[in-house]
Amino acid sequence: MPSLGADMEHGKVVEWLVKPGDYVHKGDIVAAVDTDKTVMDIESFEEGVVAEFLVDIGDTVNVGTPIARFTPTPADRSPAPSEPTPTVASAGEPRPAPAVVEPKVPSPPAVKHGSKISPPVRHLAHSLGVDVGSIRGSGLNGEVTRADVESAAAESTARGVPAAPGAQNGPAYQRRMRSSPRARRLATQVGVDLQEVVGTGPDGAITESDVRRAAGAATGKRVEAMASEPPRQAEPAVDAAPRSRKEIGGDKAATLRQAIGSLMSRSKKEIPHYYLANTLDLATAMAWMQSQNQQRPVSSRLVPSALLLKATALAAKETPEMNGFFTRGTFHPSASVHLGVAVALRHGGLVAPALHDAQTLTLDELMDKLRGLVSRARAGRLQRAEMTDPTITVTNLGDLGVDSVYGVIYPPQVAMVGFGKVLEQPWAHNGMLGIRHTVAATLSADHRVSDGLRGGRFLSRIDELLQRPEEL
Amino acid sequence: MKEQDARQAVQAAISQVAPDVEPDDLEGCARLRQDLELDSLDFLHLVETIAKTTGVDIPERDYPAVATVDGLVGYLAGHS
Structure with a gap:
């Protein structure tokens, strides 16, 4: 959970915008986080494949708490598309395979920065294609040891296979467009896939009217589409957004008021x-x-x-x-x-x-x-x-x-x-x-x-x- | 443009720019800035939306004439 402001102590994950198995670039938006002030998109600091989420939607955690674990991209991951598997990301569903691979580690810290590692071990990690940031160090003061790197390498090879199909669902997410909560809510209501909507808002953001236009245009197209490809599962991340946003909407004003109140009190107390x-x-x-x-x-x-x-x-x-x-x-x-x-x-x-x-x-x-x-x-x-x-x-x-x-x-x-x-x-x-x-x-x-x-x-x-x- | 159409275009544009303004608040005498709380960026967005949907480009010097819902409706009815 990154700090999203000097006064932020904790944050609540309200939406995952990726799912386990997705390939994520550094800087890609991965989740929406509700602070006391607003809902914000947070980006990934690392590149890799999402292995698992460590917090569920609706969980509030302190700043600094790992919220997801990434594995480095397996070098030999085959780009050949396999059948799209039903998406597995939504909260409450069983966790995917990786959780089984290492049941002894319920919440490995995905702390990306500051993990201690000696140069030779770093070199080993590099040559094995292992991201040291994703390793939980078992040495003194959490230092990453040679054994940690080797087991991480073995683990990522093992995971390479199950991760791949999921990653193939990824491209849609990689070119994920910006869209407003209202637009997404509407899209869910009228059954429009946001991936197929051309946004006309700022930075190509999808607005409500774009969705309406697409809904009109899609009515005819949908019938053909149904014949040629299996019906798409509603994307859970997109689907979950309106609900969670709506739930938080009610007390949002009150928590925002509190946050402003405490920050301004601090200001008036400390600053002459x-x-x-x-x-x-x-x-x-x-x-x-x-x-x-x-x-x-x-x-x-x-x-x-x-x-x-x-x-x-x-x-x-x-x-x-x-x-x-x-x-x-x-x-x-x-x-x-x-x-x-x-x-x-x-x-x-x-x-x-x-x-x-x-x-x-x-x-x-x-x-x-x-x-x-x-x-x-x-x-x-x-x-x-x-x-x-x-x-x-x-x-x-x-x-x-x-x-x-x-x-x-x-x-x-x-x-x-x-x-x-x-x-x-x-x-x-x-x-x-x-x-x-x-x-x-x-x-x-x-x-x-x-x-x-x-x-x-x-x-x-x-x-x-x-x-x-x-x-x- | 008939006044009825102009009013519809104005309502549609306002609900796009400020989705949380209730249709009930859109009385004719409502002032866009003070009553509907559109700031200068919202107002610019509104003028832009209206130019796009009705083809009527409101120059800056005419802004005072379109400060209320009715003013805007009348302006559109008279300029297209």
């Missing part, structure tokens, strides 16, 4: 906040944005938030005291700006996932990522990497109406920037009074790391950057 505000002149930025938008198709129009976020990211890059983590009594500035964006969830509560390396993104890229991030946050589909620790957060509550917002810093971050509503206001400029677009920018920052002078400089820097929108 100071607050600054500045009204930014957006006349140039808004005029530039509107002229840009006139030439753009609606799908690539910009919103003011994109400009504000980019200016904040650039200013944070220049002001290290605002960007990083305060842990164990010291401040650790971050080299890159992973800009947390507070996203209000419709059923209440909020999450603040990161736009990674925001200072390097063009406005169009930032816009694109922002839209993807917000829609995934709302659909409960954030990825681990997005939740892991933004280095500074922006709350843009003004988008929904308030004039200014003073945020509470997310520990272990040290600054929170708030933008209010973009307003038209009377504004004196060069001795003349005119009407201009403005926005109230606020900063809540950590006095252990910076002082008001530095914070003020940071806010003015955002203002300066917004005066040259074409350079953002």
